[in-house]
Amino acid sequence: MPPFRRAVPFAAVLVLFAAVAFADEVSDKQKQAAQEKLKTAEVGKAAVAESAGLIVCGRLPETRLKAIAEALQKTYKTGRKAVQYEEKEEPWKGKLAVFYLPERKDFSSFMRLVVGQRPDGTVHIAIRGDEPFVVCGTELGAKATDAEITSELAPLVAGALLQSKAGPSANIPGWVRYGFGRAVAARAGGVNGRQFLAYKSAARAAVLGGGGKPQAPIADVWGSDRPDGGVLAASLMDFLAFGPGAKSFPMFVSGLRADENGNEPAITAVIEGAGWKTPAELELAWKKWVQAGMPVK
Secondary structure: OOOOOOOOOHHHHHHHHHHHHHHHHHHHHHHHHHHHHHHHOOOOOOEEEEOOOEEEEEOOOHHHHHHHHHHHHHHHHHHHHHOOOOOOOOOOOOOEEEEEOOOHHHHHHHHHHHHOOOOOOOEEEEOOOOOOEEEEOOOOOOOOOHHHHHHHHHHHHHHHHHHHHHOOOEOOOHHHHHHHHHHHHHHHOOOOOHHHHHHHHHHHHHHHOEOOEOOOOOHHHHHOOOOOHHHHHHHHHHHHHHOOOHHHHHHHHHOOEOOOOOOOOOHHHHHHHOOOOOHHHHHHHHHHHHHOOOOOO
């Protein structure tokens, strides 16, 4: 006799189909909106491709954009987990559009005609409203591989997730955003992957020193212009988001929000608000974790 199977209520099936149909409708509208943005910015011969959570756009064949979108989806999934979104909690409406515009004129035109701002830097994040997007204007060159392009875009996707979790009042320091993005991107490829192993080696050298170089004081993460400053930032954010105290990471993120008067918090206050008595205590735990091989609990 076949085992008893609980029947799924017909109403529940209708709700499920309605939810899927609505999600598809939102995605279609967002893809159309992305194409309109490319048109407005006068970016010719551009294509659009998508993954489960992203819409990737740029002057590349659709097949390449699709491959990049699928690779970035791993970063999206890892980033969601790192900032501790619940399974049914969404960082923004629908999908995040990712515009890859390495030609300076395309990026400048997009910023002027779509964003309405003069270009400042090479990235821009706009996740409010019904058409959340990020745009990257890093000049990689015409021969950039899919892996190189993904490496540039992945920290931007992760940074957008961090911004969404922190909220609109948080003016996230560049080292926090970039460090988190780089750490997430490295882990998204797997801890046995080439990218993570290379990053792990660089982080160990930057944090712990060796070969005549001293250990890095934690203040160097946010208060110096060291050539390896990006690696230091990634390692510290990696520790906070994935290390043994990762459960407290949401407190660190919420601590980045400005107060009711618009005053931005000092990084020492953010650290203490996340459960560390002093930056020195955090430094000791961070270096111990790096020494142990940067394990994930």
